[in-house]
Amino acid sequence: MIVRIMGEGQVRLADSHLAELDKLDDELLAEMENGDGPGFRRTLQALLAEVRALGEPLPDESLEPSDLILPSSDATLDEVRELLSDNGGLIPGA
Numbered sequence: 001m002i003v004r005i006m007g008e009g010q011v012r013l014a015d016s017h018l019a020e021l022d023k024l025d026d027e028l029l030a031e032m033e034n035g036d037g038p039g040f041r042r043t044l045q046a047l048l049a050e051v052r053a054l055g056e057p058l059p060d061e062s063l064e065p066s067d068l069i070l071p072s073s074d075a076t077l078d079e080v081r082e083l084l085s086d087n088g089g090l091i092p093g094a
Helices: 015-033 037-054 077-087
Strands: 002-005 009-012 068-070
Touching: 002 037, 015 037, 015 077, 037 068, 037 077
Parallel strands: 002 068
Antiparallel strands: 002 009
């Protein structure tokens, strides 16, 4: 699966990692629902760090269709809420 982190690039990530990422996604959703700004920031950073650690970066000149698109590390709570309004989570179907 190809994951794009907005403003950074793409990584190739094994489907087997979706369950791990889904746990962080669930935490992120709960923090957003509770308006927990610091928790949201911490969990978003953890989610992105996990994708970076588990994934293999694709070359900058490579442009593959993305299976998942994650917000940048500096995305606001409102920006992520807008992304989630379409999917019900950043990691759909995991």
